[in-house]
Amino acid sequence: MPALVNQLINLFAAVLLLLSFGLLAQRRVLSLIHLFTLQGATLTASTTVMAYFTDQPHLYYSAALTFVLKVLAMPWLLHRMIERLDVRWDVETLINIPTTMLVGIVLVIFAFNLALPISGLSASVARGTLGIALACVLLSFLMMITRRKAIPQVIGFLAMENALFFAATSATYGMPMVVELGIALDVLVGMIILGVFMFQIREQFDSLDIRHLEKLKEE
Amino acid sequence: MTAESFIAQLVAVALAVLGAPLLTGWVNQCRAWLQNKSAPPLLLPYRTLHKLFWKESVVAEQATALFRGAPYIVFGAMVLACGIVPSLSTDLPLAPAADAIALVGLFALARVFMSLAAMDIGTAFGTLGARREMLVGFLAEPALLMVLFTAAFITQSTSLAAIVETIANQEFAIYPSLAFAGVAFTMVSLAENARVPVDNPATHLELTMIHEAMILEYSGRHLALMEWAASLKLFAYSCIGLAIFFPWGIAQERDLAGILLAAPVLAGKLAIGGAALAVIETLSAKMRIFRVPEFLAGAFLLAVIGILVHFLLGA
Numbered sequence: 001m002p003a004l005v006n007q008l009i010n011l012f013a014a015v016l017l018l019l020s021f022g023l024l025a026q027r028r029v030l031s032l033i034h035l036f037t038l039q040g041a042t043l044t045a046s047t048t049v050m051a052y053f054t055d056q057p058h059l060y061y062s063a064a065l066t067f068v069l070k071v072l073a074m075p076w077l078l079h080r081m082i083e084r085l086d087v088r089w090d091v092e093t094l095i096n097i098p099t100t101m102l103v104g105i106v107l108v109i110f111a112f113n114l115a116l117p118i119s120g121l122s123a124s125v126a127r128g129t130l131g132i133a134l135a136c137v138l139l140s141f142l143m144m145i146t147r148r149k150a151i152p153q154v155i156g157f158l159a160m161e162n163a164l165f166f167a168a169t170s171a172t173y174g175m176p177m178v179v180e181l182g183i184a185l186d187v188l189v190g191m192i193i194l195g196v197f198m199f200q201i202r203e204q205f206d207s208l209d210i211r212h213l214e215k216l217k218e219e
Numbered sequence: 220m221t222a223e224s225f226i227a228q229l230v231a232v233a234l235a236v237l238g239a240p241l242l243t244g245w246v247n248q249c250r251a252w253l254q255n256k257s258a259p260p261l262l263l264p265y266r267t268l269h270k271l272f273w274k275e276s277v278v279a280e281q282a283t284a285l286f287r288g289a290p291y292i293v294f295g296a297m298v299l300a301c302g303i304v305p306s307l308s309t310d311l312p313l314a315p316a317a318d319a320i321a322l323v324g325l326f327a328l329a330r331v332f333m334s335l336a337a338m339d340i341g342t343a344f345g346t347l348g349a350r351r352e353m354l355v356g357f358l359a360e361p362a363l364l365m366v367l368f369t370a371a372f373i374t375q376s377t378s379l380a381a382i383v384e385t386i387a388n389q390e391f392a393i394y395p396s397l398a399f400a401g402v403a404f405t406m407v408s409l410a411e412n413a414r415v416p417v418d419n420p421a422t423h424l425e426l427t428m429i430h431e432a433m434i435l436e437y438s439g440r441h442l443a444l445m446e447w448a449a450s451l452k453l454f455a456y457s458c459i460g461l462a463i464f465f466p467w468g469i470a471q472e473r474d475l476a477g478i479l480l481a482a483p484v485l486a487g488k489l490a491i492g493g494a495a496l497a498v499i500e501t502l503s504a505k506m507r508i509f510r511v512p513e514f515l516a517g518a519f520l521l522a523v524i525g526i527l528v529h530f531l532l533g534a
Contacts (some may be wrong), residue, residue: 003392003501007392007393007395008393010393010395010528010532011395011398013395013532014393014395014396014398014399014528014532015398017524017528018398018399018402018521018524021517021520021521021524025513025517042256048269063236081310097516097517098512098516101516101517101520102516102520104520105520105523105524105527106458108282108524108527109527112531116531129532130480132528132531133534
């Protein structure tokens, strides 16, 4: 039933977009991690559905990889990090959430228009979702721009990787396995390095506010 | 326009008017259970209405006719709204009189009169409540319209009865845009019905109250009508939500058997919906009034994304 598959993939894409907006509007660090975990779970589900209905066995491996990395490993690392940095209940003051949301809508419209001619070239069942994936990437960018603290920025970075992965799956049935493994491990290693960075930032400035980094200038 | 459809209309209105306090009682009961309190009886709203109708109505000396008339106008608007919403059957003689946009206007009419009546007395609380209500209302209305527009785009009609018929009759399909609209609609309903994240319906002892502040000066039969209208509003919103997002089980034939069959289905759906409302209310904390615009901007945004997703995915 290709119609139902299409609808399911569209539904997952919509949920991803919803979660991206959730990440954009969320103030609490702990809720951010929960939203990120949900995003990973949605991604796993959509990849599995895609693999099952398009008969592409390598997508199962991607789904398994996504599940292990983005639903189990990354959230666990993040939880441990906020535990040790003692920022578990951190609340960040954001610049005017409704304005950020409106900028988000503009980005979504832009992404949809941008993706419209591209998705015409694709032959995948889920080509309509390319616009949504692109919108998620841009929203994660926006999240990284509007955040001041280090951990939400890292979560924005990870969410962007999620969106890119979804774009690859929806447009071309996934990247070659080697590339996918490479990216996944890159993100994991990047995550660990960023964790070390965060500890260093706090050592130096007694805070995770990245505005302090601007002072690092040689006279 | 047959005799059957008139009977269907009458049954729908009667059920709404008589059943709305029951829904309120059910939500209150669920709330009490979830909060580990001993629950008030299910029929308590009826007893309250009965008590209030037999009490003397005290009106302030400076009150004008507007203050006295407002409860009747608000109650009338809510009854009419319940008549338009297809709760039991889509074959309603009143339905062509007003589409989804007019329905939003009807709610706005009730809100304006309630706010004017609250300001009429000139007490601080009434004015404060009216201002807050207008703030919430002007933010919630566009979001509600956008939700209804999403459904209207999918079904190519702004008439609620036509929307329900189209969605219920076609083969099963998942609409991501309707999922967005559903979340937005839930948020708007919470704000419009003065439920917990926006307002607390259980107390009138707080400085943060909105709805209760407006009806503070009412007593006796006027208060009874206002309380009844609030129940009707909750009932109407629940029925709109159920009709657009879960339209299965609503009768479309012009016979009474279908309506009789639809009634228990509606009761079941309302019971689940009421319990879900109680869960939401228990899980969330009341927001500061200045967070409300953020909350409703979120609802508006979700509804707009729903429309955008509809155009992009064609679904």
